Amino acid sequence: MFDVEKIRNDFPMIRNHPEIIYFDSAATAYKPQPVIDAVADFYNYRTVNVHRGDYPLSFEASRLYEDTRKVMKKFINARSEKEIVLTYGATSGLNIVAYSYGHFNLKEGDVVLTSYLEHASDILPWFKTCEMTGAKIEYVPLTEDGHLTVENFEKAMHEGVKVVALTFVSNVLGYELPVKEICRIAHSYGAIVAIDGAQAVPHAIVDVQDLDCDFLAFSSHKMCGPSGAGVLYGKYELLDKMNAFLFGGGANARFDKEGNIILKEAPYKFEAGTPNIEGTLGMKAAAEYLMNIGMENIVAYDRELQKYFSEKMLALDNIEYYNPKADVGLVTFNVKGIFAQDAASYLAANRIDVRSGNHCAKILWNAIGATETLRASLYLYNTKAEIDRFIEVLRDITLEKCVGVLL
Amino acid sequence: MMDTELKRAILIDHYQKPHNHGLVEDARYKMKHQASSSCIDDIKVQLDIEGDIVKDVRFDGVGCTISTASTSIFSDLIKGKKRAEALEMIEQYYRLLKGEAGDYEDLEEAQAFETLYAQPNRVKCGLIGVEAMEELIRESYEK
Ligand SMILES: Cc1ncc(COP(=O)(O)O)c(C=O)c1O
Numbered sequence: 001m002f003d004v005e006k007i008r009n010d011f012p013m014i015r016n017h018p019e020i021i022y023f024d025s026a027a028t029a030y031k032p033q034p035v036i037d038a039v040a041d042f043y044n045y046r047t048v049n050v051h052r053g054d055y056p057l058s059f060e061a062s063r064l065y066e067d068t069r070k071v072m073k074k075f076i077n078a079r080s081e082k083e084i085v086l087t088y089g090a091t092s093g094l095n096i097v098a099y100s101y102g103h104f105n106l107k108e109g110d111v112v113l114t115s116y117l118e119h120a121s122d123i124l125p126w127f128k129t130c131e132m133t134g135a136k137i138e139y140v141p142l143t144e145d146g147h148l149t150v151e152n153f154e155k156a157m158h159e160g161v162k163v164v165a166l167t168f169v170s171n172v173l174g175y176e177l178p179v180k181e182i183c184r185i186a187h188s189y190g191a192i193v194a195i196d197g198a199q200a201v202p203h204a205i206v207d208v209q210d211l212d213c214d215f216l217a218f219s220s221h222k223m224c225g226p227s228g229a230g231v232l233y234g235k236y237e238l239l240d241k242m243n244a245f246l247f248g249g250g251a252n253a254r255f256d257k258e259g260n261i262i263l264k265e266a267p268y269k270f271e272a273g274t275p276n277i278e279g280t281l282g283m284k285a286a287a288e289y290l291m292n293i294g295m296e297n298i299v300a301y302d303r304e305l306q307k308y309f310s311e312k313m314l315a316l317d318n319i320e321y322y323n324p325k326a327d328v329g330l331v332t333f334n335v336k337g338i339f340a341q342d343a344a345s346y347l348a349a350n351r352i353d354v355r356s357g358n359h360c361a362k363i364l365w366n367a368i369g370a371t372e373t374l375r376a377s378l379y380l381y382n383t384k385a386e387i388d389r390f391i392e393v394l395r396d397i398t399l400e401k402c403v404g405v406l407l
Numbered sequence: 408m409m410d411t412e413l414k415r416a417i418l419i420d421h422y423q424k425p426h427n428h429g430l431v432e433d434a435r436y437k438m439k440h441q442a443s444s445s446c447i448d449d450i451k452v453q454l455d456i457e458g459d460i461v462k463d464v465r466f467d468g469v470g471c472t473i474s475t476a477s478t479s480i481f482s483d484l485i486k487g488k489k490r491a492e493a494l495e496m497i498e499q500y501y502r503l504l505k506g507e508a509g510d511y512e513d514l515e516e517a518q519a520f521e522t523l524y525a526q527p528n529r530v531k532c533g534l535i536g537v538e539a540m541e542e543l544i545r546e547s548y549e550k
Contacts, residue, residue, distance in 0.1 A: 339471040345529065371449075371469055403418045403472055406529060407411050407522060 002297045008381050010289075012036065021352045021386045026171055026199060026330055026377030029224045031282070038285035039226060042278040050277055051250060065277055068284040069267075072231050075287040076216065077207040083239065085232040085267040086280050090198035091121040093217025093232030096270055097194045098125030100242040101215070102163060108134030110162040113191070115140045115148050117170040117177075122196040126165050135162070145325070146173045150181045157185055164193045168200030168216075172375065174306075174326030176204060183212045192238070198222055202379070203302055203328040205295050208233050220279060224379075225286030229279035232270070239266035248272035298380050305329045305378050305387065312391045319394065322373065329378030335397055340372040342402040347374075349405040350393045414519040421476035421516075426483050430467045437546070439539035448474040448532060452539035456547045461485050461493050464540065471532050473523070478536025480516045490544050497541045504530050 008014045010032040013022070022030065042061070050062045069081035078084060087093045102125075106112070112126045112135055123137075130137055140148055140156040148166070157164075164186045169176050183193045197218035200206055208216055215234045221227035234242075244251055244263055251272035255261040263269040290298060309331055310324045320334040335343045344356035354376045376390065430438070436453040450468035454461060464482035481500070485493035496513060503511050506524030511517075523533050 341471045341529075341532070342473075345526070399419060399422075399472070400415060403415050403422075404411075406418070406473060406526060407414045407519075 002293070002301050004301070004381065004383055007032075007293070008383075010034070011381050014381060019351050021382075021389060023352060023354045023376035023378060023382070023386075023390065025202075025379035025382075026222070026375065027355055028221045028227065029202065029379050030381060031224055031226070031286070032289050034289050035225055035282045035285045039278045039282045042281050049274055061277065064284075065275075065280060068280050071284045071287050075291060076201065076231075076233055077209050078233055079209060080236060082265070082267055083208075083233055083236050085234065085239070085270045086275055087217070087230045087232050087270075088228050088276060089219040089221070089230035090196060090217045091219075093215075093230055094122050094194070094196060095125045096232055096245045097215045097217065097234070098129045098165075100245045100270070101192070101194070101238065102126065102129035102135075103132060104243055106130075106133040106135040106162055109160065110135040111138050111158075111160045112136070112163045112165055113138050113140060113156060113161045113186075114165045115167075116142055117146070117148060117167055117172070117175075118165070119167060119171055119196060119198065121198075122165060122167055126163075140166075146170070146323070147175055147325075148177050150178050150185075153178075153182055154185055157189055157191075159189060161186070161189060161191045164191050165196075166193070167196040167198075168206070169203060169328055171199045171330075172332055172373070173323040174199075174328045174330030174332070174377075175323070176200065176327040179213060180211050183214075187212070199328070202290075203299065205299060214238055220283035220286060223283075223286050224289060225283035226276075226279040228276045229283045231283075234266075236266065239270070242266070242270075244269045244272065246270075246272040250274070293380070301380060302329045302378065303327075305382060305384070308384055309376075309378070309387050312387060316391070316395060318397070320370070322370070329382070331376045332373050333376075334370060334373055335394070338397065338399050338402055340374050342399075342406075343374055343397060346397055346402040346405050347390075347393060352390055352393060409518045409521060417480070417516050417519045418472055418476045421479040422472040425466075425475055425479040427464050427479065427486070428467060430465050436463070436465065437543050439543050441535045441539045448535050450474060450478060450536050450539065452478065452536055452543065454540060454543040454547075456490065456544065459489050459491075461488050461490060461544065466536060466539075470535070473520075473529055473532035474535045477517070477520060477533045478539075480519075481537050481540060484515060484517060485540060490547065494541065494544055497537055497544075500537060501534075504533055 011030045013030040046061045048058045048061050050065045069084040072084045073081050140153050142148055168179055186193045192214040194215040195213045197216045201218040202223040217232045218230055220229040251264055251269050253262045253264050306326055306329045313321045318336050322332045340356040344354055347354055354374050356374050358372055430453055436455045438453045440451050442449045448470045450470050453465040455463040464486050466478050484496055500517055504524055520533050
């Protein structure tokens, strides 16, 4: 049974700020007590480095740290723990793919197929890789309302495409892409598929074996874990052949003064430098927390909130609402005649926290025809009562009131 | 302090019907493009400086109420002024946005921003167009 009141009790931010309606979880999610405890436990009882040191606490910390791979493997149903690279977040994972795979496998004239939906972190690394290799970017055309369909993908796919780089869930429109079909089609052309899972992993059931994607990167902080930690999943046969991205301690087996380096095996060769140990332990606790509640329950609740929210939004006539068909609890809109940031300031004055701007997807606006929007994004701790309050404030919003909060 | 209703009216007026709005194609005008890195405001400002006088000001772009209204108000304020006078007003305005006490009568309608300092994340909106004007005036001394 999904009991949102019980869940809300797990989140100190909600207890400590009962006055705030937090509708910005797509930016970062609140953290439940077990995550906070995992981080504090490391600071209070186990502050040592991992993978070195001949004393008991170091073994213990290393074991707990390595256990994260098991939990994350289960969380996304990878084949093996060796497919779980522990990173600093989605951005670092996506850069590893663009560099360690892209630079060494793309050549002049090859194509990286992507879309206007991408977050900066999923497209700038590929721009750079293309600049260095002579490969080029192509975009799958979106439908009028911003969907990326199997048909359009199939039409855009061709022999020259070597990498398909797409998000799983759009952070602006909340649409889920048909990743499983995309992978099947891309593979039939011999291309590999790298997925930005930053928004999908917290809000959908992600099974990498079922999807058959080649890479999937995501962040801990959007799934109730600490920031600065994350996972890059990669099929082992690909990871195994790839070069490292960062070089340094912990990732090499040996090296000599001539500069010969023997790297460790994957995933360790991608993990040079002391990792974010406490963040990674917190991410493990977050994945366990979400699995205990059940991702299927979280997804069902998320869809229920989305449906409730979109019906209420559609009933407002002072609103431009861009994504009534979102697959996750994410509402993107503008108030007619009021600039997004002014509306956000007014909502903030009413203790409702949303995001205004272009949400790091600066090229999407070609598609939906608005340069800036407001985005209200929900997670498992949000309630229908909060949506009601939000709608009430939005219904009565005027330019005069928005200006009023600035005076 | 300026009356709240008056402030509200000034801001809405300049936001909905900005003065000196729309760019011109004329070689006498120098232009600055200000795009904020932290928000979406994206404003172009043009100044026609002849001798020591700011003859004309034009601007265009996407902006919130604060950035649009402040740019519009300042386009009125510095038009026809000597460069040093215009820069002095801009300096006064910066002090106003820092919340410093003082006499800001000269800033006329720009006094509507006298409490903006209390919204630190919006102060930059009030600066974007005015900073462009300042830079254009300063650059005019370099030639
Ligand atoms: C779709 C998407 N991709 C990538 C990222 C980048 O994630 P991070 O900043 O955690 O690396 C985000 C976060 O905003 C996102 O929404």
